[in-house]
Amino acid sequence: xxxxxxxxxxxxxxxxxxxxxxxxxxxxxxxxxxxxxxxxxxxxxxxxxxxxxxxxxxxxxxxxxxxxxxxxxxxxxxxxxxxxxxxxxxxxxxxxxxxxxxxxxxxxxxxxxxxxxxxxxxxxxxxxxxxxxxxxxxxxxxxxxxxxxxxxxxxxxxxxxxxxxxxxxxxxxxxxxxxxxxxxxxxxxxxxxxxxxxxxxxxxxxxxxxxxxxxxxxxxxxxxxxxxxxxxxxxxxxxxxxxxxxxxxxxxxxxxxxxxxxxxxxxxxxxxxxxxxxxxxxxxxxxxxxxxxxxxxxxxxxxxxxxxxxxxxxxxxxxxxxxxxxxxxxxxxxxxxxxxxxxxxxxxxxxxxxxxxxxxxxxxxxxxxxxxxxxxxxxxxxxxxxxxxxxxxxxxxxxxxx
Ligand SMILES: Cc1cc2nc3c(=O)[nH]c(=O)nc-3n(C[C@H](O)[C@H](O)[C@H](O)COP(=O)(O)OP(=O)(O)OC[C@H]3O[C@@H](n4cnc5c(N)ncnc54)[C@H](O)[C@@H]3O)c2cc1C
Numbered sequence: 001x002x003x004x005x006x007x008x009x010x011x012x013x014x015x016x017x018x019x020x021x022x023x024x025x026x027x028x029x030x031x032x033x034x035x036x037x038x039x040x041x042x043x044x045x046x047x048x049x050x051x052x053x054x055x056x057x058x059x060x061x062x063x064x065x066x067x068x069x070x071x072x073x074x075x076x077x078x079x080x081x082x083x084x085x086x087x088x089x090x091x092x093x094x095x096x097x098x099x100x101x102x103x104x105x106x107x108x109x110x111x112x113x114x115x116x117x118x119x120x121x122x123x124x125x126x127x128x129x130x131x132x133x134x135x136x137x138x139x140x141x142x143x144x145x146x147x148x149x150x151x152x153x154x155x156x157x158x159x160x161x162x163x164x165x166x167x168x169x170x171x172x173x174x175x176x177x178x179x180x181x182x183x184x185x186x187x188x189x190x191x192x193x194x195x196x197x198x199x200x201x202x203x204x205x206x207x208x209x210x211x212x213x214x215x216x217x218x219x220x221x222x223x224x225x226x227x228x229x230x231x232x233x234x235x236x237x238x239x240x241x242x243x244x245x246x247x248x249x250x251x252x253x254x255x256x257x258x259x260x261x262x263x264x265x266x267x268x269x270x271x272x273x274x275x276x277x278x279x280x281x282x283x284x285x286x287x288x289x290x291x292x293x294x295x296x297x298x299x300x301x302x303x304x305x306x307x308x309x310x311x312x313x314x315x316x317x318x319x320x321x322x323x324x325x326x327x328x329x330x331x332x333x334x335x336x337x338x339x340x341x342x343x344x345x346x347x348x349x350x351x352x353x354x355x356x357x358x359x360x361x362x363x364x365x366x367x368x369x370x371x372x373x374x375x376x377x378x379x380x381x382x383x384x385x386x387x388x389x390x391x392x393x394x395x396x397x398x399x400x401x402x
Contacts, residue, residue: 004028005397008236008245010224010259011252012039014200014386015375017207019251020217021126022390023397029216031245033238035223040204043253043382046276046350048310049301050290051196052141052384053120054163056112058360059313059380060099076329078297082316088257089316092270095358108361112385115362119388120196126387131210134202135303139289141195142167142176146295148187154294155190164192178287181339197290197301199308200383226250226372227262234263234369249373249393254318254355256376265367269377271353273314275322275330278350279307282343296333307341309334313354313380322351354379364392373397 005028009016012034020030036042071077083089099108127136145151155166172189173180211217222238226248229235236243250256254271290301298311311330317323327349334341356379357363363377375393378385 006246009249014044016251018386018390022394031218033224039208040201043352044200047200048299049308053116054192057109061105062102064100079313099359115388123387134198136198138196140193141290143190143292151187199303233371251375254353271318272356275312276310276350278347280344281307282340285340
Protein backbone atom coordinates (compact mmCIF):
# COMPACT_ATOMS: atom_id res chain seq x y z
CA UNK A 1 0.00 0.00 0.00
CA UNK A 2 1.20 3.52 -0.80
CA UNK A 3 0.54 4.45 2.88
CA UNK A 4 -2.53 5.47 4.78
CA UNK A 5 -4.63 7.99 2.87
CA UNK A 6 -7.38 10.38 3.87
CA UNK A 7 -10.07 9.69 1.31
CA UNK A 8 -13.37 11.46 0.59
CA UNK A 9 -16.00 9.56 -1.37
CA UNK A 10 -18.86 11.45 -3.04
CA UNK A 11 -22.02 9.31 -3.14
CA UNK A 12 -23.72 6.99 -0.67
CA UNK A 13 -25.14 4.50 -3.18
CA UNK A 14 -23.97 0.90 -3.42
CA UNK A 15 -20.85 1.95 -5.36
CA UNK A 16 -19.67 4.61 -2.88
CA UNK A 17 -20.46 2.45 0.17
CA UNK A 18 -18.69 -0.68 -1.08
CA UNK A 19 -15.69 1.49 -2.01
CA UNK A 20 -15.73 2.92 1.53
CA UNK A 21 -15.87 -0.58 3.05
CA UNK A 22 -12.95 -1.85 0.95
CA UNK A 23 -10.83 1.26 1.64
CA UNK A 24 -11.50 1.20 5.40
CA UNK A 25 -10.51 -2.49 5.31
CA UNK A 26 -7.23 -1.44 3.66
CA UNK A 27 -6.48 0.90 6.56
CA UNK A 28 -7.42 4.29 5.09
CA UNK A 29 -9.44 7.09 6.70
CA UNK A 30 -12.68 7.54 4.76
CA UNK A 31 -15.29 10.31 4.72
CA UNK A 32 -18.45 9.68 2.73
CA UNK A 33 -20.46 12.67 1.47
CA UNK A 34 -24.13 11.99 0.70
CA UNK A 35 -26.68 14.67 -0.18
CA UNK A 36 -29.69 12.63 0.93
CA UNK A 37 -30.73 11.93 4.53
CA UNK A 38 -29.99 8.24 4.13
CA UNK A 39 -27.83 6.02 1.96
CA UNK A 40 -29.09 4.01 -1.03
CA UNK A 41 -31.98 6.32 -1.89
CA UNK A 42 -31.37 6.64 -5.65
CA UNK A 43 -30.47 3.95 -8.23
CA UNK A 44 -29.53 1.54 -5.44
CA UNK A 45 -32.93 1.66 -3.75
CA UNK A 46 -35.31 -0.95 -5.21
CA UNK A 47 -33.36 -2.49 -8.07
CA UNK A 48 -33.87 -6.01 -9.39
CA UNK A 49 -31.97 -7.61 -6.49
CA UNK A 50 -29.99 -9.91 -8.77
CA UNK A 51 -26.32 -10.56 -8.07
CA UNK A 52 -25.99 -11.81 -11.58
CA UNK A 53 -22.30 -12.72 -11.47
CA UNK A 54 -22.24 -15.05 -14.47
CA UNK A 55 -24.59 -13.16 -16.70
CA UNK A 56 -22.82 -9.86 -17.27
CA UNK A 57 -22.84 -9.56 -21.06
CA UNK A 58 -23.33 -5.85 -21.93
CA UNK A 59 -26.55 -4.73 -23.59
CA UNK A 60 -24.49 -3.60 -26.61
CA UNK A 61 -24.05 -6.72 -28.76
CA UNK A 62 -24.21 -7.90 -32.38
CA UNK A 63 -27.81 -7.85 -33.60
CA UNK A 64 -29.03 -5.54 -30.84
CA UNK A 65 -29.51 -2.64 -33.27
CA UNK A 66 -31.81 -4.87 -35.39
CA UNK A 67 -33.61 -6.22 -32.30
CA UNK A 68 -34.01 -2.68 -30.99
CA UNK A 69 -35.90 -1.65 -34.11
CA UNK A 70 -38.31 -4.53 -33.46
CA UNK A 71 -38.66 -3.56 -29.80
CA UNK A 72 -39.32 0.08 -30.64
CA UNK A 73 -42.13 -0.85 -33.02
CA UNK A 74 -43.66 -3.40 -30.63
CA UNK A 75 -46.39 -2.36 -28.18
CA UNK A 76 -45.40 -2.88 -24.50
CA UNK A 77 -41.77 -3.03 -25.54
CA UNK A 78 -39.10 -3.51 -22.84
CA UNK A 79 -37.13 -0.69 -24.49
CA UNK A 80 -38.38 2.75 -25.44
CA UNK A 81 -36.48 5.56 -27.09
CA UNK A 82 -37.41 9.22 -27.10
CA UNK A 83 -34.95 11.12 -29.26
CA UNK A 84 -34.14 14.55 -27.93
CA UNK A 85 -32.22 17.60 -29.06
CA UNK A 86 -29.45 16.60 -26.67
CA UNK A 87 -25.91 16.07 -27.98
CA UNK A 88 -25.13 13.91 -24.92
CA UNK A 89 -27.91 11.51 -25.91
CA UNK A 90 -26.74 11.33 -29.53
CA UNK A 91 -23.12 10.78 -28.55
CA UNK A 92 -24.15 8.05 -26.11
CA UNK A 93 -26.29 6.33 -28.74
CA UNK A 94 -23.44 6.52 -31.28
CA UNK A 95 -21.03 5.00 -28.73
CA UNK A 96 -23.61 2.29 -28.02
CA UNK A 97 -24.05 1.45 -31.73
CA UNK A 98 -20.26 1.27 -32.22
CA UNK A 99 -20.10 -1.25 -29.33
CA UNK A 100 -22.82 -3.42 -30.92
CA UNK A 101 -20.55 -6.07 -32.41
CA UNK A 102 -19.56 -9.52 -31.20
CA UNK A 103 -15.84 -8.73 -30.70
CA UNK A 104 -16.42 -5.67 -28.51
CA UNK A 105 -19.18 -7.44 -26.60
CA UNK A 106 -16.93 -10.44 -25.85
CA UNK A 107 -14.05 -8.20 -24.76
CA UNK A 108 -16.27 -6.12 -22.46
CA UNK A 109 -18.12 -9.17 -21.11
CA UNK A 110 -14.75 -10.64 -20.07
CA UNK A 111 -13.85 -7.43 -18.18
CA UNK A 112 -17.23 -7.47 -16.42
CA UNK A 113 -16.98 -11.19 -15.59
CA UNK A 114 -13.59 -10.64 -13.92
CA UNK A 115 -15.00 -7.77 -11.84
CA UNK A 116 -18.13 -9.75 -10.96
CA UNK A 117 -16.36 -12.96 -9.88
CA UNK A 118 -13.74 -11.09 -7.84
CA UNK A 119 -16.62 -9.27 -6.14
CA UNK A 120 -18.53 -12.47 -5.42
CA UNK A 121 -15.54 -14.01 -3.62
CA UNK A 122 -14.91 -10.82 -1.64
CA UNK A 123 -18.57 -10.47 -0.65
CA UNK A 124 -18.37 -13.98 0.77
CA UNK A 125 -15.48 -12.76 2.99
CA UNK A 126 -17.46 -9.67 4.04
CA UNK A 127 -20.44 -11.84 4.92
CA UNK A 128 -18.21 -14.27 6.84
CA UNK A 129 -16.93 -11.24 8.78
CA UNK A 130 -20.51 -10.38 9.80
CA UNK A 131 -22.03 -8.21 7.05
CA UNK A 132 -25.61 -9.42 7.09
CA UNK A 133 -29.31 -8.53 7.04
CA UNK A 134 -29.79 -7.83 3.34
CA UNK A 135 -31.89 -10.87 2.43
CA UNK A 136 -28.92 -12.48 0.72
CA UNK A 137 -29.36 -15.96 -0.77
CA UNK A 138 -27.52 -18.09 -3.33
CA UNK A 139 -30.43 -19.78 -5.15
CA UNK A 140 -28.95 -19.60 -8.68
CA UNK A 141 -30.27 -17.73 -11.68
CA UNK A 142 -32.39 -19.06 -14.53
CA UNK A 143 -32.60 -17.13 -17.80
CA UNK A 144 -35.67 -18.21 -19.78
CA UNK A 145 -35.65 -17.84 -23.58
CA UNK A 146 -38.85 -17.72 -25.61
CA UNK A 147 -37.00 -17.34 -28.93
CA UNK A 148 -35.26 -20.57 -30.00
CA UNK A 149 -32.47 -18.90 -32.01
CA UNK A 150 -31.57 -16.69 -29.02
CA UNK A 151 -31.59 -19.77 -26.78
CA UNK A 152 -29.31 -21.73 -29.14
CA UNK A 153 -26.88 -18.80 -29.28
CA UNK A 154 -26.87 -18.50 -25.47
CA UNK A 155 -26.34 -22.27 -25.09
CA UNK A 156 -23.39 -22.14 -27.52
CA UNK A 157 -21.83 -19.28 -25.55
CA UNK A 158 -21.50 -21.29 -22.32
CA UNK A 159 -17.80 -21.46 -21.51
CA UNK A 160 -17.80 -23.39 -18.22
CA UNK A 161 -20.46 -26.13 -17.98
CA UNK A 162 -19.75 -26.46 -14.23
CA UNK A 163 -20.98 -22.90 -13.75
CA UNK A 164 -23.77 -22.65 -16.38
CA UNK A 165 -26.07 -25.30 -17.87
CA UNK A 166 -28.49 -25.21 -20.81
CA UNK A 167 -31.86 -26.69 -19.79
CA UNK A 168 -34.88 -27.94 -21.74
CA UNK A 169 -38.28 -26.32 -20.97
CA UNK A 170 -39.25 -29.17 -18.63
CA UNK A 171 -35.88 -29.04 -16.84
CA UNK A 172 -36.40 -25.28 -16.37
CA UNK A 173 -39.71 -25.96 -14.66
CA UNK A 174 -38.07 -28.52 -12.35
CA UNK A 175 -35.54 -25.86 -11.33
CA UNK A 176 -38.27 -23.23 -10.90
CA UNK A 177 -41.83 -24.62 -10.67
CA UNK A 178 -43.33 -21.16 -10.08
CA UNK A 179 -42.97 -20.47 -13.83
CA UNK A 180 -44.64 -23.76 -14.88
CA UNK A 181 -47.26 -21.84 -16.87
CA UNK A 182 -44.54 -20.79 -19.31
CA UNK A 183 -43.34 -24.28 -20.22
CA UNK A 184 -45.06 -24.42 -23.62
CA UNK A 185 -43.92 -20.88 -24.47
CA UNK A 186 -40.19 -21.21 -23.89
CA UNK A 187 -37.39 -22.73 -25.96
CA UNK A 188 -35.16 -23.39 -22.96
CA UNK A 189 -33.12 -21.75 -20.26
CA UNK A 190 -29.60 -21.19 -18.97
CA UNK A 191 -29.11 -21.94 -15.28
CA UNK A 192 -26.24 -20.49 -13.24
CA UNK A 193 -26.46 -22.28 -9.86
CA UNK A 194 -23.92 -20.03 -8.11
CA UNK A 195 -25.69 -16.71 -8.70
CA UNK A 196 -27.19 -14.79 -5.80
CA UNK A 197 -29.90 -12.34 -4.77
CA UNK A 198 -30.14 -9.64 -2.12
CA UNK A 199 -31.87 -6.38 -1.31
CA UNK A 200 -29.60 -3.59 -2.51
CA UNK A 201 -31.04 -0.92 -0.19
CA UNK A 202 -30.67 -3.23 2.84
CA UNK A 203 -27.12 -3.98 1.67
CA UNK A 204 -26.40 -0.22 1.63
CA UNK A 205 -27.87 0.05 5.14
CA UNK A 206 -25.79 -2.91 6.37
CA UNK A 207 -22.66 -1.29 4.94
CA UNK A 208 -23.47 2.06 6.58
CA UNK A 209 -23.97 0.32 9.95
CA UNK A 210 -20.71 -1.62 9.60
CA UNK A 211 -18.84 1.53 8.54
CA UNK A 212 -20.15 3.72 11.34
CA UNK A 213 -18.68 1.25 13.85
CA UNK A 214 -15.21 2.06 12.43
CA UNK A 215 -13.36 5.00 14.04
CA UNK A 216 -11.66 5.75 10.69
CA UNK A 217 -15.05 6.38 9.01
CA UNK A 218 -17.10 9.56 8.98
CA UNK A 219 -20.31 10.31 7.11
CA UNK A 220 -21.28 13.87 6.18
CA UNK A 221 -24.69 14.83 4.87
CA UNK A 222 -24.24 17.51 2.24
CA UNK A 223 -24.12 18.37 -1.41
CA UNK A 224 -20.66 18.06 -2.96
CA UNK A 225 -19.33 20.12 -5.88
CA UNK A 226 -16.01 19.92 -7.73
CA UNK A 227 -13.94 22.60 -9.45
CA UNK A 228 -10.37 22.90 -10.72
CA UNK A 229 -8.04 23.62 -7.80
CA UNK A 230 -4.37 24.52 -7.45
CA UNK A 231 -1.91 22.95 -9.87
CA UNK A 232 -3.14 19.57 -11.03
CA UNK A 233 -5.54 19.10 -8.13
CA UNK A 234 -9.29 19.49 -7.98
CA UNK A 235 -11.06 21.37 -5.19
CA UNK A 236 -14.05 19.99 -3.28
CA UNK A 237 -16.83 22.03 -1.74
CA UNK A 238 -19.63 20.66 0.42
CA UNK A 239 -22.76 22.77 0.83
CA UNK A 240 -20.83 25.63 -0.78
CA UNK A 241 -17.91 25.52 1.70
CA UNK A 242 -14.36 24.34 0.93
CA UNK A 243 -13.82 20.76 2.15
CA UNK A 244 -10.27 19.56 2.76
CA UNK A 245 -9.69 16.32 0.86
CA UNK A 246 -6.42 14.51 0.26
CA UNK A 247 -7.95 12.14 -2.31
CA UNK A 248 -11.49 12.35 -3.75
CA UNK A 249 -13.43 9.45 -5.26
CA UNK A 250 -16.39 10.36 -7.41
CA UNK A 251 -19.10 7.69 -7.03
CA UNK A 252 -22.28 9.72 -7.37
CA UNK A 253 -24.15 7.57 -9.90
CA UNK A 254 -25.76 9.48 -12.74
CA UNK A 255 -25.08 12.81 -10.96
CA UNK A 256 -21.35 12.18 -11.51
CA UNK A 257 -21.69 13.51 -15.08
CA UNK A 258 -22.77 16.97 -13.90
CA UNK A 259 -20.29 16.91 -10.99
CA UNK A 260 -17.35 16.23 -13.32
CA UNK A 261 -18.33 18.79 -15.96
CA UNK A 262 -16.78 21.89 -14.25
CA UNK A 263 -13.49 19.94 -14.25
CA UNK A 264 -13.62 19.60 -18.04
CA UNK A 265 -14.23 15.84 -17.65
CA UNK A 266 -16.92 14.61 -20.02
CA UNK A 267 -18.18 11.34 -18.54
CA UNK A 268 -19.95 9.07 -21.08
CA UNK A 269 -22.92 8.44 -18.77
CA UNK A 270 -26.58 8.35 -19.63
CA UNK A 271 -29.49 7.60 -17.31
CA UNK A 272 -31.44 4.56 -18.54
CA UNK A 273 -34.75 4.71 -16.75
CA UNK A 274 -36.11 1.47 -15.32
CA UNK A 275 -39.01 0.36 -13.14
CA UNK A 276 -39.49 -2.09 -10.33
CA UNK A 277 -42.48 -3.56 -8.53
CA UNK A 278 -42.37 -5.22 -5.12
CA UNK A 279 -45.26 -7.59 -4.56
CA UNK A 280 -46.53 -10.07 -2.00
CA UNK A 281 -47.33 -13.10 -4.14
CA UNK A 282 -49.92 -15.69 -3.29
CA UNK A 283 -48.51 -18.85 -1.63
CA UNK A 284 -46.58 -21.08 -4.04
CA UNK A 285 -45.89 -18.27 -6.51
CA UNK A 286 -42.71 -16.83 -5.01
CA UNK A 287 -39.82 -18.10 -7.18
CA UNK A 288 -36.95 -19.75 -5.29
CA UNK A 289 -34.31 -19.00 -7.95
CA UNK A 290 -33.86 -15.62 -9.57
CA UNK A 291 -35.33 -15.58 -13.07
CA UNK A 292 -34.83 -13.44 -16.15
CA UNK A 293 -37.50 -13.51 -18.86
CA UNK A 294 -34.96 -12.73 -21.58
CA UNK A 295 -37.25 -11.75 -24.46
CA UNK A 296 -39.20 -9.32 -22.28
CA UNK A 297 -36.11 -8.23 -20.32
CA UNK A 298 -37.93 -8.68 -17.00
CA UNK A 299 -36.08 -9.93 -13.91
CA UNK A 300 -37.71 -11.65 -10.92
CA UNK A 301 -36.12 -12.18 -7.50
CA UNK A 302 -37.60 -13.46 -4.24
CA UNK A 303 -36.45 -11.15 -1.41
CA UNK A 304 -37.71 -12.47 1.90
CA UNK A 305 -41.47 -12.90 1.50
CA UNK A 306 -41.60 -10.33 -1.33
CA UNK A 307 -41.17 -10.65 -5.08
CA UNK A 308 -39.06 -7.96 -6.73
CA UNK A 309 -39.70 -7.49 -10.45
CA UNK A 310 -37.60 -5.06 -12.47
CA UNK A 311 -37.71 -4.12 -16.12
CA UNK A 312 -37.81 -1.48 -18.86
CA UNK A 313 -35.02 0.52 -20.42
CA UNK A 314 -36.43 3.93 -21.28
CA UNK A 315 -33.94 6.14 -23.10
CA UNK A 316 -34.56 9.87 -23.23
CA UNK A 317 -36.99 10.13 -20.31
CA UNK A 318 -34.57 10.76 -17.49
CA UNK A 319 -37.12 12.57 -15.35
CA UNK A 320 -37.78 10.28 -12.40
CA UNK A 321 -41.58 10.18 -11.90
CA UNK A 322 -42.97 6.80 -13.01
CA UNK A 323 -44.94 6.84 -16.26
CA UNK A 324 -48.35 5.27 -15.41
CA UNK A 325 -48.59 3.74 -18.91
CA UNK A 326 -45.23 1.93 -18.55
CA UNK A 327 -46.21 0.74 -15.07
CA UNK A 328 -49.49 -0.65 -16.38
CA UNK A 329 -47.60 -2.44 -19.19
CA UNK A 330 -45.20 -3.98 -16.69
CA UNK A 331 -48.01 -5.15 -14.40
CA UNK A 332 -49.83 -6.74 -17.36
CA UNK A 333 -46.65 -8.53 -18.49
CA UNK A 334 -45.95 -9.86 -14.99
CA UNK A 335 -49.56 -11.01 -14.51
CA UNK A 336 -49.41 -12.88 -17.85
CA UNK A 337 -46.08 -14.51 -16.95
CA UNK A 338 -46.53 -15.29 -13.26
CA UNK A 339 -50.22 -15.38 -12.34
CA UNK A 340 -50.51 -14.91 -8.60
CA UNK A 341 -47.63 -12.44 -8.43
CA UNK A 342 -49.95 -9.75 -7.08
CA UNK A 343 -52.11 -12.10 -4.95
CA UNK A 344 -51.17 -10.50 -1.62
CA UNK A 345 -50.89 -6.90 -2.84
CA UNK A 346 -48.14 -4.60 -3.94
CA UNK A 347 -45.81 -2.05 -2.33
CA UNK A 348 -45.17 1.36 -3.94
CA UNK A 349 -43.69 1.05 -7.45
CA UNK A 350 -40.23 2.47 -8.01
CA UNK A 351 -38.33 4.10 -10.81
CA UNK A 352 -34.55 4.57 -11.06
CA UNK A 353 -31.87 5.71 -13.50
CA UNK A 354 -29.15 3.21 -14.37
CA UNK A 355 -25.93 5.25 -14.69
CA UNK A 356 -24.86 3.62 -17.97
CA UNK A 357 -21.82 3.88 -20.22
CA UNK A 358 -22.37 2.98 -23.91
CA UNK A 359 -20.20 -0.15 -23.59
CA UNK A 360 -21.60 -1.30 -20.23
CA UNK A 361 -18.10 -1.17 -18.69
CA UNK A 362 -17.83 1.11 -15.65
CA UNK A 363 -15.16 3.80 -15.40
CA UNK A 364 -12.86 2.94 -12.48
CA UNK A 365 -9.87 5.09 -13.15
CA UNK A 366 -7.54 7.92 -12.34
CA UNK A 367 -8.13 11.29 -13.93
CA UNK A 368 -5.85 14.10 -15.03
CA UNK A 369 -6.39 15.56 -11.53
CA UNK A 370 -3.84 14.04 -9.15
CA UNK A 371 -6.34 13.83 -6.30
CA UNK A 372 -9.42 12.55 -8.17
CA UNK A 373 -10.45 8.97 -8.97
CA UNK A 374 -13.64 7.79 -10.66
CA UNK A 375 -15.91 4.86 -9.80
CA UNK A 376 -18.92 5.45 -12.04
CA UNK A 377 -21.05 4.03 -14.87
CA UNK A 378 -22.20 0.68 -13.50
CA UNK A 379 -25.42 0.78 -15.51
CA UNK A 380 -27.71 -2.22 -15.15
CA UNK A 381 -25.22 -4.20 -13.03
CA UNK A 382 -24.16 -1.90 -10.21
CA UNK A 383 -25.23 -4.24 -7.39
CA UNK A 384 -23.42 -7.16 -9.06
CA UNK A 385 -20.25 -5.21 -9.85
CA UNK A 386 -20.03 -3.01 -6.74
CA UNK A 387 -17.70 -5.14 -4.61
CA UNK A 388 -15.42 -6.07 -7.52
CA UNK A 389 -15.23 -2.38 -8.50
CA UNK A 390 -14.33 -1.49 -4.91
CA UNK A 391 -11.44 -3.98 -5.05
CA UNK A 392 -10.24 -2.50 -8.35
CA UNK A 393 -10.39 0.98 -6.83
CA UNK A 394 -8.45 -0.21 -3.77
CA UNK A 395 -5.69 -1.45 -6.11
CA UNK A 396 -5.59 1.92 -7.89
CA UNK A 397 -5.37 3.75 -4.55
CA UNK A 398 -2.59 1.39 -3.43
CA UNK A 399 -0.60 2.09 -6.56
CA UNK A 400 -1.76 5.64 -7.02
CA UNK A 401 0.92 8.22 -7.15
CA UNK A 402 -1.50 10.83 -5.79
C1 LIG B 1 -34.86 -0.81 -12.58
C2 LIG B 1 -33.45 -1.15 -12.20
C3 LIG B 1 -33.14 -2.48 -11.91
C4 LIG B 1 -31.83 -2.83 -11.60
N1 LIG B 1 -31.55 -4.13 -11.29
C5 LIG B 1 -30.28 -4.50 -10.96
C6 LIG B 1 -30.00 -5.84 -10.60
O1 LIG B 1 -30.87 -6.69 -10.50
N2 LIG B 1 -28.70 -6.17 -10.34
C7 LIG B 1 -27.69 -5.24 -10.43
O2 LIG B 1 -26.53 -5.62 -10.25
N3 LIG B 1 -27.95 -3.94 -10.72
C8 LIG B 1 -29.21 -3.55 -10.99
N4 LIG B 1 -29.49 -2.24 -11.31
C9 LIG B 1 -28.37 -1.28 -11.40
C10 LIG B 1 -27.95 -0.72 -10.05
O3 LIG B 1 -29.08 -0.44 -9.26
C11 LIG B 1 -27.11 0.55 -10.26
O4 LIG B 1 -26.08 0.30 -11.18
C12 LIG B 1 -26.47 1.01 -8.95
O5 LIG B 1 -27.44 1.19 -7.97
C13 LIG B 1 -25.70 2.32 -9.15
O6 LIG B 1 -25.17 2.67 -7.90
P1 LIG B 1 -24.44 4.05 -7.67
O7 LIG B 1 -23.94 4.03 -6.28
O8 LIG B 1 -23.48 4.29 -8.78
O9 LIG B 1 -25.57 5.15 -7.87
P2 LIG B 1 -26.70 5.64 -6.84
O10 LIG B 1 -27.28 4.51 -6.09
O11 LIG B 1 -27.61 6.53 -7.61
O12 LIG B 1 -25.89 6.48 -5.78
C14 LIG B 1 -25.35 7.74 -6.06
C15 LIG B 1 -25.44 8.53 -4.77
O13 LIG B 1 -24.74 9.77 -4.94
C16 LIG B 1 -25.47 10.76 -4.26
N5 LIG B 1 -25.10 12.05 -4.83
C17 LIG B 1 -25.34 12.48 -6.09
N6 LIG B 1 -24.87 13.74 -6.24
C18 LIG B 1 -24.33 14.09 -5.06
C19 LIG B 1 -23.69 15.27 -4.60
N7 LIG B 1 -23.52 16.35 -5.39
N8 LIG B 1 -23.25 15.32 -3.31
C20 LIG B 1 -23.41 14.24 -2.49
N9 LIG B 1 -24.03 13.11 -2.87
C21 LIG B 1 -24.46 13.03 -4.15
C22 LIG B 1 -26.91 10.39 -4.52
O14 LIG B 1 -27.79 10.99 -3.59
C23 LIG B 1 -26.86 8.87 -4.40
O15 LIG B 1 -27.11 8.44 -3.08
C24 LIG B 1 -30.80 -1.84 -11.59
C25 LIG B 1 -31.12 -0.51 -11.83
C26 LIG B 1 -32.43 -0.16 -12.12
C27 LIG B 1 -32.76 1.30 -12.34
